[in-house]
Amino acid sequence: xxxxxxxxxxxxxxxxxxxxxxxxxxxxxxxxxxxxxxxxxxxxxxxxxxxxxxxxxxxxxxxxxxxxxxxxxxxxxxxxxxxxxxxxxxxxxxxxxxxxxxxxxxxxxxxxxxxxxxxxxxxxxxxxxxxxxxxxxxxxxxxxxxxxxxxxxxxxxxxx
Numbered sequence: 001x002x003x004x005x006x007x008x009x010x011x012x013x014x015x016x017x018x019x020x021x022x023x024x025x026x027x028x029x030x031x032x033x034x035x036x037x038x039x040x041x042x043x044x045x046x047x048x049x050x051x052x053x054x055x056x057x058x059x060x061x062x063x064x065x066x067x068x069x070x071x072x073x074x075x076x077x078x079x080x081x082x083x084x085x086x087x088x089x090x091x092x093x094x095x096x097x098x099x100x101x102x103x104x105x106x107x108x109x110x111x112x113x114x115x116x117x118x119x120x121x122x123x124x125x126x127x128x129x130x131x132x133x134x135x136x137x138x139x140x141x142x143x144x145x146x147x148x149x150x151x152x153x154x155x156x157x158x159x160x
Contacts, residue, residue, distance in 0.1 A: 001084070003091055006043040006055065011036040013052045014045070014074070021074050031057065031072045042068070044091050046075075046084055053079045056088040060099055068096035070106040089122055093156055102156045107149040110138050116150060124152035 011033040018028040035043065039059040046054035054075040061067040070092060075084050096104055106124070108115040110133045120126070129137035129151065142149035 001046060001048045001053070001087075003044050003046045003087060005040050006036050006045050006057070007040060008033065008037045010045050010052075010055070014055050017052065017076070018074060021077060035059075035071065042092065042095050044088055046088060048079070052076070054084045054088055056092055058092045058096075060096065060101060064103075066101055067103040067105060068092070068099070068101040070104060085118060086122065097156055104154045104156060106152050107142065108152070110134070110136060110148055110150055119152045122154070124154040127151040127153055 014036075015028055015031065015033075018031060019026060035057045039057060042059050043057045044055065045052060055073070056070065057072040058068060058070040061069055070089070073085060073088060075088075093104065096102075104124075106119065108119065110116075116126075116136060126137050127139075129139040131138050131140055131148075133148070136150060138148045139151055140148050142151070
């Protein structure tokens with residue numbers, strides 16, 4: 001397996017796979033090409049035998065100088081449960097720390113139980129929201145009407 005920084009052309013490999021990897025959920029419109037053009041130093045693609053098997057799109061916050069943000073992560077269904085997500089996150093944590101960031105934030109949908117479990121296993125805390133769904137804090141209408149989200153935060157330590 002090889003992990004490398006994204007380049008603009010990687011968008012055309014990732015985009016057609018997103019909805020498939022999310023079990024048919026319409027997610028492709030949440031990941032625009034601009035992320036592959038403007039966040040190349042903090043975003044990564046994983047390949048195995050020349051095939052895309054995962055990606056992470058993240059960036060350094062311009063508004064909060066000690067924070068970084070993971071916008072979108074995907075792992076091929078055939079490569080889940082083999083630590084690929086963990087490797088991608090650790091690569092991002094390393095770059096965040098190299099740039100003086102010690103807080104990483106991200107969000108997910110409350111229906112994405114796999115994502116919630118993954119993030120808590122990776123050491124992210126769920127931030128308090130304005131309501132609970134299945135005993136999980138949620139921020140109502142965070143991404144627009146009926147677009148509730150679970151917000152995560154992780155404080156990086158020297159080991160990460």
